Amino acid sequence: TDENGRFRISVPGNAVLTITSVGYFPVEVEVKNQSSINISLTQNPKALNEVVVTALGIERQKKALGYTTTEVKAKDLVLAKPINVANGLTGKVAGLEISTVNNGIFAPTRITLRGNRSLTGNNQALIIVDGAIYYNDISNLNPDDIESINVLKGSSAAAIYGSDASNGVLVITTKKGTYGKPVINFSSTVQLETVSYMPAMQYQFGSNGGESFPQDFNDLRYYIPDENQEFGPQYNGKLVPLGRPIGDGSLLMVPYSPIKNEKRKFFDNAITTQNSISFSAGDEKSRFFLSAQDVHSNGVMPKDFGNRDVFRAGGSRTFGIFSANFSLSYMNKYTNTTNTGSVYNNLLNVPQHVPITSLKDWQHNKYADPSGYFSDWSDNPYFIIDNQRNRTTLNDLAGNVQLNLKPLSWLNLSYRASVNNSSSRYEYSQGIAHYNSHAQTSDTVIYSNSAGTGLDTALEYIKPQASGPATTQANYNTSTYSNFLFTSDFLVTATKDVSKDFNLSVTLGASYINNQINYLAVNAGPLFLPVYNINSLTGIPGLGQYNKQAKKMGYFGDATIGYKNFAFLHGSYRMDIDSRLSKDNRYIPYYDIDGSLVLSDILPSIISDRLLNYLKIRVAHSLTGNASALGGGSSNIADGAYTTDPTFQTAPGFPFNGLGGFLLSTNIANPNIKPERIRENEIGIEMTLFQNRIS
Numbered sequence: 001t002d003e004n005g006r007f008r009i010s011v012p013g014n015a016v017l018t019i020t021s022v023g024y025f026p027v028e029v030e031v032k033n034q035s036s037i038n039i040s041l042t043q044n045p046k047a048l049n050e051v052v053v054t055a056l057g058i059e060r061q062k063k064a065l066g067y068t069t070t071e072v073k074a075k076d077l078v079l080a081k082p083i084n085v086a087n088g089l090t091g092k093v094a095g096l097e098i099s100t101v102n103n104g105i106f107a108p109t110r111i112t113l114r115g116n117r118s119l120t121g122n123n124q125a126l127i128i129v130d131g132a133i134y135y136n137d138i139s140n141l142n143p144d145d146i147e148s149i150n151v152l153k154g155s156s157a158a159a160i161y162g163s164d165a166s167n168g169v170l171v172i173t174t175k176k177g178t179y180g181k182p183v184i185n186f187s188s189t190v191q192l193e194t195v196s197y198m199p200a201m202q203y204q205f206g207s208n209g210g211e212s213f214p215q216d217f218n219d220l221r222y223y224i225p226d227e228n229q230e231f232g233p234q235y236n237g238k239l240v241p242l243g244r245p246i247g248d249g250s251l252l253m254v255p256y257s258p259i260k261n262e263k264r265k266f267f268d269n270a271i272t273t274q275n276s277i278s279f280s281a282g283d284e285k286s287r288f289f290l291s292a293q294d295v296h297s298n299g300v301m302p303k304d305f306g307n308r309d310v311f312r313a314g315g316s317r318t319f320g321i322f323s324a325n326f327s328l329s330y331m332n333k334y335t336n337t338t339n340t341g342s343v344y345n346n347l348l349n350v351p352q353h354v355p356i357t358s359l360k361d362w363q364h365n366k367y368a369d370p371s372g373y374f375s376d377w378s379d380n381p382y383f384i385i386d387n388q389r390n391r392t393t394l395n396d397l398a399g400n401v402q403l404n405l406k407p408l409s410w411l412n413l414s415y416r417a418s419v420n421n422s423s424s425r426y427e428y429s430q431g432i433a434h435y436n437s438h439a440q441t442s443d444t445v446i447y448s449n450s451a452g453t454g455l456d457t458a459l460e461y462i463k464p465q466a467s468g469p470a471t472t473q474a475n476y477n478t479s480t481y482s483n484f485l486f487t488s489d490f491l492v493t494a495t496k497d498v499s500k501d502f503n504l505s506v507t508l509g510a511s512y513i514n515n516q517i518n519y520l521a522v523n524a525g526p527l528f529l530p531v532y533n534i535n536s537l538t539g540i541p542g543l544g545q546y547n548k549q550a551k552k553m554g555y556f557g558d559a560t561i562g563y564k565n566f567a568f569l570h571g572s573y574r575m576d577i578d579s580r581l582s583k584d585n586r587y588i589p590y591y592d593i594d595g596s597l598v599l600s601d602i603l604p605s606i607i608s609d610r611l612l613n614y615l616k617i618r619v620a621h622s623l624t625g626n627a628s629a630l631g632g633g634s635s636n637i638a639d640g641a642y643t644t645d646p647t648f649q650t651a652p653g654f655p656f657n658g659l660g661g662f663l664l665s666t667n668i669a670n671p672n673i674k675p676e677r678i679r680e681n682e683i684g685i686e687m688t689l690f691q692n693r694i695s
Contacts, residue, residue, distance in 0.1 A: 058493070058507055064560060064568040066594025066618045067156040067682060070094065072149045074175075081189040083272055083295060084139035085146065085172075086111065093151050096125075105299045105306035105335045108137045113153050113168035122626065122635050125151075125168045126161060130314075130327050130400045132418030133164065133487050133513065134172075135636050140331050140396055142293040142310040144187070144276045147173045155680040156620035159592035160556050160572040163627040164513075164637075166678050174327055176314045177287030178280045186277045193270035195300055199348065203258035206240075207351045208232030209377075220448040221456075223256070226376040226463070228349040235353065238452030242354060243367065243374030244445055244463060247438035251446055252367045252374070258352035265357050266347055266381070272297040288315040301343065303385055306335035323404045331396040339388045343381045356381070371439035376464050379433075387431035394424040410496040416489050423482040429532040430475040435466035473538065474530040479521035483636065486514045503565075507558040515638040517548040548638040553577040566601035570594050578627055580637065582644040582671040588627065594620035594682075614688040614695075620681070627675035644671045 011017070013033035020026045024041040031037070062069070070093045082088040086098045086109040095114045100107040116123040127134040129141070152169040161169060208214060209229035214222035217234045224232060225241040240256045278291035295308040309332045316325035350356050359368035362383045366372045373380045402416040440462065447456045491509035498504050523542035524534040534541060556574035576588040596618040600607050607613060627640060634640070647665045654661030688695045 058491075058558065060505075060560065061562075061565075061568075063566075063598050063616060064562060064570065064596060066568070066570055066596045067620045068095075068153040068684060070096075070151045070153070072151070074147055077146060077149065078143050081187070081191075081274065082143055083191065083274060083297070084109070085141050085143050085149075086138055088143050089149065095153055096151060103299075104301065104337055104340055105297055105304050106139060106308060106333060109139050111138065111170065113151070122640075123167055124635055125170050126165045126635070128169055128171045129398070130172070130174055130325075130418075131402060131416050131489075132400050132420075133485065134398075134420065135483065135485055135515070136396055136420065136422055138170070138172075140308075140310075140333065140394075141172070142276065142291065142312065144185075144278060144293065145174050145289075145291050145310070145312045145314075145329075147175045149173075155624040155678055156592045156594055156622040156682055159590050159622045159624050160558055160574050162552075162554050162556075162574050162576045162590050163578070163588065163625045163675060164635075166624040166626045166676075174312065174314055175278075175280065175289045175291075176316050176325055176327070177282040177289040179282045179284070179287070182279065182281040184277070184279050187275070189274040191272045191274070193272070193300060195264060195267045198264055201263070201352060202230065203260070203352050204234055205230050206232040206235055206256060206353055219450050220256070220452045221450050223448055225447065226374060226445060228351060228375045228378055230351050236452065238448070240353075240448045240452060241446050241455065243372065244376075244442065246366055246372045247436055248366070250366075254353060254355060256353055256448075256452065259355060262352070262354075262356055263347055263350070266302075267300045268298065268302050270298055270300045285319075286315065286317045289313065299337070301338060301340055301385070302382075304335075304337045304340075306333065306337075308333045321406045323406075325402050327398075327400045329396075329398045331394070333392075333394040333396075335390075335392050337390050338385045339390065342379075342388065343384050346378045346381045346384065349378055350375075350381075362386070370433045371436045371466065373465075379465070383433070387433070389429050391427045391429075392424060394422065396420070396422045410494055412491075412493045412495075414491045414493070416487075418485075418487045420485040421482070422484075423480070425478070425480050427478045427532070428476065432474050432530055433472045435463075435470055437470070439463050439466040440470060473526035473528075474532070474536075475525060476527055476532045476534065476536070477521065477523040477525075477542075478534070479519065479544075482516075482518045483638075484514075484516045485636075486512075488512050501564050503562040505560045505562075509556055511554045511556070513550075513552045513554075513637060515548075515550050515636055517546075517636060517638045519547075520545045548641065550637040550641060551579040552637060564601075566598040568596045576627075578637075578675075580627060580641050581673065581675070585672065585674050588625055588675055590622075590624050592620065592622040594618065594622075609691060612687060612689060613692050614686070616686045617684070618686070619683045622680050623677060624680070625675040625677045642673050643667050643669045644673065645669050 011031060013031060015031045017029045017031060018026060019029065019039055019041065021041055027039060027041055029037060029039055072089060072092050076092060077088040089096060090098050097112045099110050111125045112123050113125045127138055150171040152171060155166055205217070207224045207227040207229065208222055208231045209224060209227040210231065211224050211227065212222060214233055220233055220238065220240065222233050223240055226243050235257050237255055237257045239253045242252045242254045245251045272295065274293070274295045276291065276293040278289065280289050282288060291312045293310045298305045310329065312327065312329040314327040316323065347356070354374065359365060359380055360382045362368040362380050368380055368382065370383060398420040400418040402414065405413045443459050443462050445458050445460050447458060449456055489509055489511035491507055493505070493507045495505040521544040522534055524537040525541060526538045527536040528538055529536050554574055554576045556572065558572040560568060560570040562568045571593045572591065574590045578586045578588060596616055598616045600615040606615065646669045648662040649665050651661035651663045
């Protein structure tokens with residue numbers, strides 16, 4: 001039928017049509033020479049032979065799985081129009097923990113299933129996109145491009161992936177087009193964001209950093225006007241000096257009273273606009289999908305912003321016993337942010353009576369520029385925002401092709417190749433800070449008297465922030481990073497009924513991974529002029545470079561035997577050959593064995609439309625490993641190399657007069673190191689209740 005259920009067929013006038021659909025009772029209709037027939041199907045609540053995509057793209061009946069999986073459909077993922085996939089998954093999968101590394105623009109996400117397993121290694125779930133490993137951040141994907149996400153929880157569900165999947169797997173399937181009339185979808189979304197909470201602040205005591213311990217917390221002589229710590233006298237509302245007197249002799253006076261929510265007002269109301277458009281079409285033998293998305297985001301941190309553009313094309317085609325599908329995507333992302341940590345730290349250190357939001361215009365406000373800012377020990381956070389900027393441009397190109405051949409009704413051969421190249425450029429610039437001659441020479445500090453009714457002048461020390469050069473030099477550094485990933489796998493799958501009661505499905509295959517990472521950094525350091533280019537450097541630049549590569553080959557087998565479609569036994573075995581380990585230890589075995597029993601099919605008498613609709617028990621045992629313990633939590637296998645042989649490093653002071661010098665590394669090589677091993681046992685019950693309303 002077409003997308004509206006209409007169909008056309010030529011049959012004799014006395015023919016009988018049998019109409020079937022997954023999840024519905026079949027219906028037989030006599031034609032009786034009619035030229036038009038309307039047919040309605042009734043849903044079958046017991047027809048739960050739902051097919052899900054499991055490891056390596058293998059499709060299995062959900063009832064046959066001996067481990068936990070959860071599928072999230074596209075309509076549930078994009079229900080709230082999330083900016084990234086991780087936000088769309090939040091709260092939809094039990095045991096799935098999603099956290100953002102920070103709250104900045106397009107913040108990277110961390111995804112774990114059932115907690116952490118390794119103390120030093122990678123604990124994040126493996127991401128699979130259209131059957132291929134995806135090492136990049138899941139937030140780089142366009143949620144509108146995704147057809148479904150199947151979450152394989154635990155080691156048993158993903159043992160066939162080997163060490164990459166010791167923390168579970170998210171199997172993402174992207175859209176490839178739809179059958180029927182061409183469809184164009186357009187959506188535009190605006191999202192607003194504010195700071196949800198701040199650390200609890202005290203609103204009782206003012207400035208004092210231990211210069212003189214208050215003997216009386218009602219005595220304003222212990223108030224230190226240029227201090228940012230808050231161990232001083234109690235607030236009482238009197239006018240007090242803030243900071244030192246500036247070059248023209250003026251002094252900023254403020255009420256000695258806490259200003260509620262002043263720090264919260266420092267942050268902006270963030271706004272993100274998202275525009276997406278897609279085209280989908282297809283017929284009986286082909287499908288095609290094309291999409292584009294543009295996201296512009298202004299963050300809660302003032303002047304932080306970013307843009308992300310994602311383009312994707314996908315499709316499939318069938319030629320008799322041969323079929324093919326592909327996907328191609330390109331993502332460009334640009335972020336421009338300040339040093340969030342410095343701004344946040346300096347903001348929290350501002351005493352509660354300081355009207356910090358009135359000091360925003362540091363270029364024109366004499367009490368807000370580097371010379372006149374009140375604190376002797378920290379910079380104006382607004383000055384940091386304008387003068388310390390991080391700019392990152394990320395380009396990500398990914399391609400995926402799968403070829404399938406079905407020479408026999410029970411035999412399928414499949415080959416998949418995927419390439420993912422991610423490159424980024426990072427730039428950091430720090431502007432100049434100028435201190436006038438008064439700030440560099442004056443040692444005058446004006447204090448309040450005891451009752452806050454007058455002022456006392458003291459000669460102490462020059463403002464520490466201004467004790468260096470009158471104009472600090474600008475700084476600049478830049479780096480480039482590239483991450484190339486090539487994966488391929490070949491599968492042979494045979495599915496056959498070996499007898500009336502038994503069904504057997506066997507998959508044999510091999511997979512290959514090649515991961516290369518290159519990094520080059522130049523730290524120009526101080527510049528002659530605030531022209532942010534390494535040609536403006538004043539001295540010898542700092543240089544850094546590394547190149548990493550790791551390869552892995554895997555051979556595996558997977559088999560499932562079913563009995564009368566209610567009892568299933570499944571097993572998988574994989575042998576990895578990992579280049580990161582020594583020759584004697586690079587052969588790593590993994591396995592899984594699991595089973596399921598559908599009690600509601602064995603004992604139909606326990607089923608009730610009003611109460612219990614479905615009941616299954618399952619058990620699983622697996623052994624997997626983690627071979628990236630030195631990757632610092634990175635999922636890239638190239639980041640997880642071990643020191644299995646002695647290495648050399650550049651000696652201090654070299655090169656010297658054209659001569660190179662090297663020293664033996666102090667890291668002790670260990671050729672006998674082996675991967676972490678994870679044994680997991682799982683038992684569970686699955687049921688649906690009240691006409692499948694609760695599961």
